[in-house]
Amino acid sequence: MPAKDYLRQRFFPQIWCPGCGHGIIMGNMIRAIDQLGLEKNEVVVVSGIGCSSRMPGYVDFHSLHTLHGRALAFAMGVKMGRPELTVIVPMGDGDAAAIGGNHLIHAARRNIDLTAIIMNNSIYGMTGGQFSPMTPFGDKGTTAPSGTIDHAFDIVELAKGAGASFVARTTTYHVKEMIKIIARAIKHKGFSMVEVMSQCPTYYGRKNKLGSAVDMMNSYKDGTTSIGSKKKAEHPELIERGVFLEEERPEYSASYSALVKKSQG
């Protein structure tokens, strides 16, 4: 089915700025779902607040647009209530790593079968460009006119450390890779975290003089490399892309069902 058949075109035009990376992620999430052959009614998309979180309005699945930072907590309720459904949680970096950071580490620790897609544009876009916990050290935002003195999270390391059983990173430049990674993440039984580096030319780009959307996407092309590549060995400053971790571990909703079954004899 073409991607447009998964969209609620009555909600268009969408609110994302020209050049924003989020539409690319939405398109690729749809393509991944299509490749997996999932029915629309089998998929639930849950979001919190922010530019990223507008996505559930546009996609024709079950969709929940919930509170800032709480998407994973709502999603956990959905999954425990209806474990047969595929639950995908698109989040922004502010939503996932700041106000919702606690839910992220606990969802990862429980290894509940949710797919968190963290659309990392290094800024709070919707409110107009405040720096986030994933804004690189020294970069500017409206709340850090002289550059932030906060250190950014490495969300891949955070998810690994917290207990996620599938952890990956990709970018909006690497579209084919992104589709494959999102499809693998959805298929994976357990908590999957996919970081997608996504350009915000309007706020983050402008504040930090990073050029156009194309320039920013080129920086993803030039500034990243596959995990363990020769290039990485030669240029350690490059950011690695790919699947960092994919392990089979007991999944939370399945463990819970097994426990209920056991206790009921």
Place this chain on the structure above:
Amino acid sequence: MRKVLTGNQAVAYGAMLSGVEVVAAYPITPQTTIIETLADMQAEGLGDFDYIRVESEHSAMAACIGASMGGVRTFTATSGQGLFLMHEMLHYASGARTPVVLANVNRAPAAPWNIWSDQTDSLSQRETGWIQLYCEGNQEVLDTTIMAFKIAEKLKLPAMVILDAFFLSHTSEPIEIPDKEAVKDFLPTYDPKDIWLDPDNPHTFGAIAMSDPYMELRWQIQRDMEIAKSVIAEVHEDFAHHFGRMYHQVEGYLAEDAEVLVICTGTAASTARVAVEALRAEGERAGLVKIKTFRPFPGEEIIGALKGKKKVAVIDRNFSPGAQGIWAQELRSVLCELSDQERPMVYGYIAGIGGCDISVKTIKEIYYKTLESHRPDDIDMWVGVRHV
């Protein structure tokens, strides 16, 4: 100095001129430009304060309380969901007697999502022990922010300055900005007196209190909220003495000989001034009573303004599901003290929810509806609902 400022910029100027020492901030629409303006002021050296960028509103209020316990003047700003997330901390701030000042830009609660003006967020914090001051225009916003610090610090109770989303927050007006030295004369550097984190005189904050002392401490909050009524009046007088602008907890406009009084808060009051003037031009005896303070609730002044009147129409841009408009409820309970002959009939109207406009036309309709009615309905009337 006279300058064109939005309501949010007026808040930021108010906090900066007050010599705030710690600001904790998290973005949320429609408040964000307050903390952005403060960030710019700090970066440009206009304000000498520490600016803490936190990871949520809950942390923002926690940081403010901590800073206040350290004996410094503290400020934050939020809206709607951000204020709801702070709720636990709001109780703590008053219980710990920390005079934190918070600007809340009224925003309607989710779900469904809405970013427009609605007082349900701040009025839902009724029991948290915060002084609540509502503003009609941007000059009042700036002046109230400065006064809020003085009121809060005199009482050792936190204070909330409240302004309507967009109608004030993002709308520009020419504002008289007081001189920083003059503000310092009105509001000297914060002196935490005996309750603060003093390394030379260690204290414990927030220790467990058994039932008896706990109840005594709560009674003290109630006692001080009563005292707050006269403190607010004194601060209003003092402010007028310094800056020539006088504010009132309850203010009448063309109210003395009015047959029907419209009761409004926030920006609806400024629209009501125009509506009342228009009604007067039509030969009607219409009047306005604007209420500025919600906590403490200015019962005596309200009785003074309404005693002996026949009808009042309360316009609530908020509601308590199952219990009607919040200002109307408060007003009804205060008016119970009056005898049947002296007590006006209270008509409640719910209008402007989720940012719907309360226009001159809306207020005129409410006036005529009230004028023509013999007695109020059992439940408040919703004005402007498309499909009932």
